[in-house]
Amino acid sequence: MLNQVPVVREQIKKCVRCGQCRSVCPIFAEFKTENMSPRGQVFLVQMLRDGEIQPSDKVAAKLSDCLLCETCSSSCPSGIQVHEMIQAARTYVASQRPSFTRKLIFDTVWSSPVLLRRTVGLIRLSQRLGLQTIARTFGLTKLLPGDLSKAEGILSSIPRRGARQQLPALTIPARGTRKYRVAYFLGCATDLLHPEVALATVEVLTCNGCEVVIPSSLKCCGMPQVANGEGTVAQELARHNNCVLANASVDAVVSDCASCTSALKSPRYQEVECGGQAEIYKKVYDLNVFLVDCLKLDSVPGSIPKTVVTYHDPCHLVKAQKVKTQPRKLLRMIPGVELKEIPERCCGGSGTFALTHYDLSMKILNHKVEAIAKTNADLVATACPSCIIQLEYGLRQNGLGMKVLHPVQLLSQAYQSLDK
Amino acid sequence: MNRQALSQELIKLLGAEKVIADELDLMYYSYDSSFLAKQHRFIPDIVVTPRSTEDVVKVMKYAYEHGIPVTPRGAGTGETCGAVAINGGIVLDMSTWDVIDEVDVPNMQVFVRPGVVHANLNEHLAQYGLFFPPDPGSTRMCTIGGMVANNASGLRAVKYGCTEQYVLGLEVVLPNGEVIITGGMKSRAVKSVSGMNLTKLFVGSEGVLGVITRIRLRVWPKPKARGIVMAVFPVLEDAPKAVLEVYQAGILPSGIEILDDSAIKAINMYRPDINLPAAEAILLFEVDGNPASVDWEGQTIKEIVNRRASQVEWATDPKRMADLWEGRSVVASAAARVRPDGSRVFAGEDISVPLSRVTEVLRGIRGLGEQFGIKVVNYGHIGDGNVHTAPVIDPEIPAEVEQANKLVDAIHRLAIELGGSTTGEHGVGAVRAQYAVAEHGDAVKVMQAIKNAIDPKGIMNPGKLFRLEGEN
Ligand SMILES: Cc1cc2nc3c(=O)[nH]c(=O)nc-3n(C[C@H](O)[C@H](O)[C@H](O)COP(=O)(O)OP(=O)(O)OC[C@H]3O[C@@H](n4cnc5c(N)ncnc54)[C@H](O)[C@@H]3O)c2cc1C
Ligand code: SF4
Ligand code: SF4
Numbered sequence: 001m002l003n004q005v006p007v008v009r010e011q012i013k014k015c016v017r018c019g020q021c022r023s024v025c026p027i028f029a030e031f032k033t034e035n036m037s038p039r040g041q042v043f044l045v046q047m048l049r050d051g052e053i054q055p056s057d058k059v060a061a062k063l064s065d066c067l068l069c070e071t072c073s074s075s076c077p078s079g080i081q082v083h084e085m086i087q088a089a090r091t092y093v094a095s096q097r098p099s100f101t102r103k104l105i106f107d108t109v110w111s112s113p114v115l116l117r118r119t120v121g122l123i124r125l126s127q128r129l130g131l132q133t134i135a136r137t138f139g140l141t142k143l144l145p146g147d148l149s150k151a152e153g154i155l156s157s158i159p160r161r162g163a164r165q166q167l168p169a170l171t172i173p174a175r176g177t178r179k180y181r182v183a184y185f186l187g188c189a190t191d192l193l194h195p196e197v198a199l200a201t202v203e204v205l206t207c208n209g210c211e212v213v214i215p216s217s218l219k220c221c222g223m224p225q226v227a228n229g230e231g232t233v234a235q236e237l238a239r240h241n242n243c244v245l246a247n248a249s250v251d252a253v254v255s256d257c258a259s260c261t262s263a264l265k266s267p268r269y270q271e272v273e274c275g276g277q278a279e280i281y282k283k284v285y286d287l288n289v290f291l292v293d294c295l296k297l298d299s300v301p302g303s304i305p306k307t308v309v310t311y312h313d314p315c316h317l318v319k320a321q322k323v324k325t326q327p328r329k330l331l332r333m334i335p336g337v338e339l340k341e342i343p344e345r346c347c348g349g350s351g352t353f354a355l356t357h358y359d360l361s362m363k364i365l366n367h368k369v370e371a372i373a374k375t376n377a378d379l380v381a382t383a384c385p386s387c388i389i390q391l392e393y394g395l396r397q398n399g400l401g402m403k404v405l406h407p408v409q410l411l412s413q414a415y416q417s418l419d420k
Numbered sequence: 421m422n423r424q425a426l427s428q429e430l431i432k433l434l435g436a437e438k439v440i441a442d443e444l445d446l447m448y449y450s451y452d453s454s455f456l457a458k459q460h461r462f463i464p465d466i467v468v469t470p471r472s473t474e475d476v477v478k479v480m481k482y483a484y485e486h487g488i489p490v491t492p493r494g495a496g497t498g499e500t501c502g503a504v505a506i507n508g509g510i511v512l513d514m515s516t517w518d519v520i521d522e523v524d525v526p527n528m529q530v531f532v533r534p535g536v537v538h539a540n541l542n543e544h545l546a547q548y549g550l551f552f553p554p555d556p557g558s559t560r561m562c563t564i565g566g567m568v569a570n571n572a573s574g575l576r577a578v579k580y581g582c583t584e585q586y587v588l589g590l591e592v593v594l595p596n597g598e599v600i601i602t603g604g605m606k607s608r609a610v611k612s613v614s615g616m617n618l619t620k621l622f623v624g625s626e627g628v629l630g631v632i633t634r635i636r637l638r639v640w641p642k643p644k645a646r647g648i649v650m651a652v653f654p655v656l657e658d659a660p661k662a663v664l665e666v667y668q669a670g671i672l673p674s675g676i677e678i679l680d681d682s683a684i685k686a687i688n689m690y691r692p693d694i695n696l697p698a699a700e701a702i703l704l705f706e707v708d709g710n711p712a713s714v715d716w717e718g719q720t721i722k723e724i725v726n727r728r729a730s731q732v733e734w735a736t737d738p739k740r741m742a743d744l745w746e747g748r749s750v751v752a753s754a755a756a757r758v759r760p761d762g763s764r765v766f767a768g769e770d771i772s773v774p775l776s777r778v779t780e781v782l783r784g785i786r787g788l789g790e791q792f793g794i795k796v797v798n799y800g801h802i803g804d805g806n807v808h809t810a811p812v813i814d815p816e817i818p819a820e821v822e823q824a825n826k827l828v829d830a831i832h833r834l835a836i837e838l839g840g841s842t843t844g845e846h847g848v849g850a851v852r853a854q855y856a857v858a859e860h861g862d863a864v865k866v867m868q869a870i871k872n873a874i875d876p877k878g879i880m881n882p883g884k885l886f887r888l889e890g891e892n
Contacts, residue, residue, distance in 0.1 A: 013815050014756055014763045017453045019497045019561040023537065032516040032535070033440065033469060034496060035448040043448060052461075058444050077753035078763075 001095075002049045005088040007081050007267070012049065014078045015042045021072035021082060026346040026364050027065055036065060038072035038082045045089045055093040060229070063090050065357070067350040067364075068227055069315035070262075074322075084267065087226050094229025106230040110188070110220055111237060117162060120192045154354055154393045163191045163198030164214070172202055172212040179209035179295070183250040185241075185264060185284075187257035188220050189385035197385060200412035201256045201287060207415055208295050215244045221263035224351055235268060243274035245283075252294065253280065256287040256408055258316035258323075258384035259351065265321065286317060287408055288383055292326040302417035303335035304410060310340045310377040311407075312368065312391060314384030318344060327383050330407050334414050342371040349390025365394040373400060380404045423465050426488070430468060430510075433478045440467035440513075449511050452496040452503045455767035455824075456851050458815060464491070464505035469516040473591065473599060473633045476512065480631065481597035483510055483879055490595075491881045492627040494534065494566025497558040499766040500849025502570070502626050506883045512631060514565050520544055521634070527608050529588060530637050534565025550639040553580035556845070557752065565632050570847040571624030575675040575748075576706075578803030580640075582845070584623040591634035592622055595875040603636060610638055621870070626847055627881040629874050643708035646674075647718040647736040650744050651729040656680065656700035658728040660778045663802055665724050666705065671717050675706040676803030677748050680782050683755070683799040687747045690754035694747050697731060703802065704748055748799070755797040755810035762795070762812040767851070768828030771835035772806045772844030784834050785809055792827040794820070806844030833858075848885050856886035 003009050021038035022028050028037045044062055047053045063086055072082040094102065109115045163186060182205060190198050205212050218241055222234030241264070245253055255261045263269065264284040273279070291297045309331055317323045331337050348354065348364030368391070372380055380391055380402055391404045427441035440446065449464050451457035465488075470476045483490045489509030496503050505511050518535035525548050532541060539559045542551050555574040556562055562572065568590070573582035588610060589603025602618040622629060653659045663676055679687070679702045688696055696702060703725070707717040714736070722734045735741050755764040773781045782798055789796040789811075800807040809831060813820040832842045832855055842848075842855045856864045864886050871878075 010761075016764060016766060017451055017458070017496075018558065019453065019495055022495065023539075023560040032518065033448075033467075033513060034515075035440065035445040037448075040448040043451065047447065053444065053447075058442075062444065077750075078756065079753070 002045070002088060002092045005092075007084040008045060008049060008088055011078075011080045011085070012042065012046050015039070015046075015080055016078055017043075018077065021076055021080075024071045024075050026067060026069065026071065026348065027360070030360060030363050035062070038066075041066060041086050042080065042082055045085045048089055048092065055096040057097070060090070060093045060097065063093060065360075067315070067346055067348065067353050069346045069350060070319040071315065071346065074319040087231060090229040091226070091231030095232070102228060102230065106225045106228050107233045110224055111233055113164075113188075113219060116188060116220070117164075117192060120158060120162075123158060153397075154389060158193060159195055161195065163195035164216075166195055166199065167202060167214065170214050170216055172206055172214075174209045174211045175206050177209055178211050180211070180251045181249070182210045182212055182290075183245055183248045183253045184212050184214045185218065185221070185245075185253055185255035185257075185260050186214055187255060187260040187385065188224075189259075189389070190257050194385045194388060194406070197256055197388075197406045197409060200406065200409045201254075203412045203415065204291070204408050205254065208291070208297065210295075213248050213250060215248050217244050221260040222268065223259045223263045226263075226268070227351055227353075235272070238268045239272045239274070242269060242272050242280050245280050246274040251283070252290060253284045254287050254290045255284075256383065256385075256406055258286065258314035258321070259386055261286045262316040262320035286321060286323055286326075286383065288317075288326040288330055289321075289323055291411075292329050297330065297333065300333045300335065300411060300414050302414040304337065304413050304417065306336050306338070307379055308338045308340055308375070308377045309379050309381050309410070310342050310372055310375045312342065312347060312372075312380055312382040312387055313344045314382055314387045315346050315350075317383055327381070327407050330411065331381055334410050336414070337410065340375040340377050342368075342375060345371070347387050347390045347394070349386045351386050354390055354393075361390075362394075362397075365390060369394040369398050369400070372402070373398070377402065381407045381410060383407055426466050426510075429482065430466060430479065433482060434468060434470070434475055438469045438471065438475065440469070449493070449496075449513070450504065452498045452501060453766055454499050454501045454849065454851055455765040455815075455828075456501045457504055458765070459821065462501070462504045462506045463508070464511040465508050467511045467513055469513045471517050473593065476593045476631050476633050477597050477599060479510060479512065480593050480595060484596045484877060487877055487879060489879050489882050490631070492534075492565070492569065492631045494563030494569070495537070495558075495561045497562045498566060498570060498849060499769060499846040500626075500843075500851045500884075502847055502849030502881070502884055503566070504850070506850055509879070514563060518563070523548060523550070524608065525550070527610070528639055529608065529610065530639055532564050532635050532637065534563060534568075534632050534635065536564045538562055538564060538567060545639055546642065549642055551642045552586060552637055552639050554583045554586065564635055564637070568623055568632055568635055569625065569627050571845075573845045575677055575801050577801060577806075577845070578676055579672050579674040579708075584620060586638045587619055587623050587635065588638050589619055589636040590622050590632055592630040593633055594630045595877065595880045599633075624847070626849060626885050628871060628885050629880060643674075643710075645711040645714040645736070646706060646708045646741065647714050647734065648741050648744050649705040649707075649718055649721045649725065650733045650735075651703045651705070651725040652697050652699045652731040653701045653703065653728060654699055654730050656782060657779050659701040659703055660775050660802065662703065662725045662728050663775060665727075666721050669720060669724055671707070671720060673705045673717070673721065673803065674708040675704070676801070677704040677706075678702070678778075678800055678802035678807075679704075679747060679751060680798045682758075682786070682795075682797045683751050686754040686758050686797045687751055690757040691746075691750055694743075694750070696747050699730065702747070703729075704744065751797070751799045752810070756812055758795050758797060759812050759814075761814050763815050764797070764810045764812050765815060765824060767811060767824065768831040769808055769810060770806070770843045770846040771809065771831060771840060772804070773835055773838045773840030775802070775805050777838040777840065778802055778805055778807065781807055781834060781838055781840070784838075785831060788827055788830050788834070792823045792830070794823055794827050796827075801844070804844065805840065850883050853883070853885060853887040860886075
């Protein structure tokens with residue numbers, strides 16, 4: 001069954017075990033032992049495929065020791081997509097060991113925008129009781145063993161109203177002449193945890209001549225499902241979203257979430273088509289890329305107060321989509337911004353990883369926080385809501401008062417300065 | 421002794437965090453980068469991750485007392501099944517012990533622990549304007565311990581030599597747990613002829629004589645400039661002749677690399693944008709040093725090779741140099757592209773012949789490839805006759821594996837026949853131990869005697885480096 005997955009079938013034998021992926025993996029860097037290396041993960045998948053080992057809890061745990069940051073895949077000389085192999089193996093192992101809780105969370109709740117919104121609302125209401133209590137109530141502890149009590153503080157405060165509830169309409173007209181009709185893929189994290197990013201995105205797009213459509217029936221991109229072994233549901237989500245996007249008759253699909261765009265461009269989405277409308281993935285743009293490469297933004301009206309900004313490269317942008325220059329170009333364009341670089345390195349957030357592997361995630365995060373602290377920047381910019389959450393937490397934990405914002409928020413601040 | 425008891429004893433000695441005993445975790449230590457380790461599983465009984473000489477001493481004493489085999493391991497990037505416990509026992513994973521103890525700038529030397537990764541050492545040294553010259557293709561992953569144990573080198577060996585030229589002294593834990601320091605107990609001298617050269621004995625000993633726990637390396641000033649000459653040869657035979665002529669002109673380039681027609685085709689298939697001219701061979705001469713000498717050497721090489729080459733280019737611009745190097749640097753990955761369903765295997769990949777026989781060996785390998793029905797891509801360090809051959813097969817088809825094993829054997833024997841060696845830099849390990857007698861004759865008996873004297877119980881990395889006639 002695992003051998004039916006194209007990436008496993010075609011690529012596994014091409015791994016020459018050179019260990020190049022070992023040298024770049026953030027998890028390996030913390031342990032430096034072979035059983036915590038991407039090369040080891042490829043080997044594990046091979047043994048699993050060949051039936052040398054059985055899909056046990058232990059194997060599931062080993063496969064879970066990965067951020068899906070794609071650093072390994074983007075540096076493998078043999079072109080092996082290690083992260084995709086790991087995802088496929090997680091799905092296979094999960095299918096052999098179905099879990100009611102995992103299904104409840106990722107198939108039922110997370111795959112339904114309404115249920116997800118309600119659940120997040122519930123979490124917000126009960127936040128004072130502590131995440132642990134809620135987790136126990138929902139049986140989440142079985143899924144996320146041990147680390148939950150520690151991870152409690154990661155979600156600082158959940159906003160009262162999500163972006164969908166705050167945005168005026170599902171089609172928002174362009175200001176001035178319409179250049180493009182754009183579908184805004186509003187990801188779960190932006191919608192429910194960072195609605196201010198969504199508002200900024202819509203503002204910046206409409207200000208630049210885009211009619212913005214936010215199809216109400218869009219569902220989660222499938223990244224959390226695929227990361228947690230529910231790949232079949234992720235496939236279904238891909239089919240659903242592709243159909244919705246195909247019917248939206250848009251020139252482009254844009255998202256401010258690095259993970260969402262990388263999911264929308266992944267083989268999962270490439271393999272499904274809807275009503276003859278194939279290749280939606282070719283229209284998918286990260287917001288920064290869309291602004292710089294398609295809208296050709298080269299200056300920003302207005303300004304922000306003088307601010308030293310450092311930029312964190314989200315893995316799903318820099319590794320998965322090779323997007324490095326555009327967010328920097330945008331930041332440098334904003335009058336008032338001085339950009340200071342930090343070394344490229346994963347922040348250890350990676351969606352639910354910080355909840356399932358709290359201690360490890362924090363170790364990885366600490367390197368990043370140290371690097372940020374050295375810059376003495378006033379603010380950290382990053383183009384992924386999952387990274388925003390993780391970095392905010394790390395900085396808070398270390399008593400550093402810097403804010404973490406999406407570049408689009410700074411853009412929108414500059415625009416707003418004109419109104420004042 | 422069963423695994424559980426062994427694990428308990430080692431945990432008592434070292435603490436639980438340094439012992440890996442879980443059955444699944446041990447599987448990850450069953451391989452290195454060799455083809456042999458792809459075909460078999462060599463699972464150790466236990467893995468230990470030492471962080472001090474004391475840790476290693478404790479393990480060795482214990483292993484010695486109980487006659488348990490011990491295999492030291494760096495990053496497991498070796499191509500010879502050297503870091504793999506083929507007889508079971510304990511694997512010592514040194515990767516976690518990656519400490520640079522000291523950079524002694526006035527005396528141009530550095531002290532490191534075995535787990536330091538080569539590229540990381542050079543990154544660290546750069547701030548002092550220094551570098552450790554041997555430069556394997558595995559620079560980002562292999563450890564200094566592994567390099568010393570294998571006497572590794574790379575594409576600049578033609579000028580800078582191999583690891584052995586830079587090792588001034590070693591701390592070694594012997595199989596019985598005793599610790600010795602070679603190169604002088606208190607010495608920081610870079611020059612010494614005092615005593616027998618035990619340092620050289622341990623360099624390249626592939627973990628069969630003891631565990632290297634500290635390394636004193638000589639380092640050099642980093643060259644200030646580089647340049648590259650690329651030359652295209654319609655006739656293969658002209659390539660080694662051109663190399664000889666460059667030497668005869670009194671120039672020693674820092675690297676001289678060859679891509680034969682199989683490699684050129686593979687690269688163009690993989691990366692059409694590199695667009696190498698079709699030819700029987702392309703040579704890349706790299707020169708380094710001070711800007712004025714680099715320029716003179718580059719121009720002179722250009723003039724010399726122009727007589728035989730159909731196209732020559734001299735570049736010092738970093739961007740252009742990177743472009744010219746690009747072809748060479750992607751060849752290992754490109755090799756597999758000659759067959760969409762194939763994979764490059766690391767077997768028979770490192771023969772070395774005299775410069776005067778390079779053409780013969782390349783044509784010979786092509787013939788052998790045809791004979792065994794296997795595509796082979798060739799490239800390498802022609803400057804020192806070191807040819808990398810990359811057989812491309814479907815490793816999941818047993819008949820192809822069988823043919824590949826026959827081909828590889830023939831390649832090794834061809835190298836010996838042409839007055840060369842079965843390995844120029846990757847080492848012997850378990851995969852080439854069978855050729856020891858053919859290559860060294862009675863000298864193998866002396867090797868065996870040394871091994872017996874230092875490791876009378878034969879516990880250090882058994883089954884590697886040499887095998888006497890009749891031994892399996
Ligand atoms: C893509 C690629 C390119 C390569 N290019 C080159 C090249 O250009 N030149 C070259 O020379 N090699 C090359 N190699 C081979 C390999 O990287 C080198 O042989 C390297 O030195 C091995 O280092 P390691 O840390 O991985 O050692 P390992 O593979 O782990 O071990 C190698 C040997 O050293 C022994 N050993 C390791 N550590 C110790 C220790 N502390 N004490 C005693 N014994 C020890 C082991 O027992 C084993 O016999 C390449 C490999 C790959 C995968
Ligand atoms: S870098 Fe690629 S080929 Fe090398 S070990 Fe990792 S997955 Fe295998
Ligand atoms: S995806 Fe990232 S964390 Fe996972 S194995 Fe690759 S480099 Fe390591």
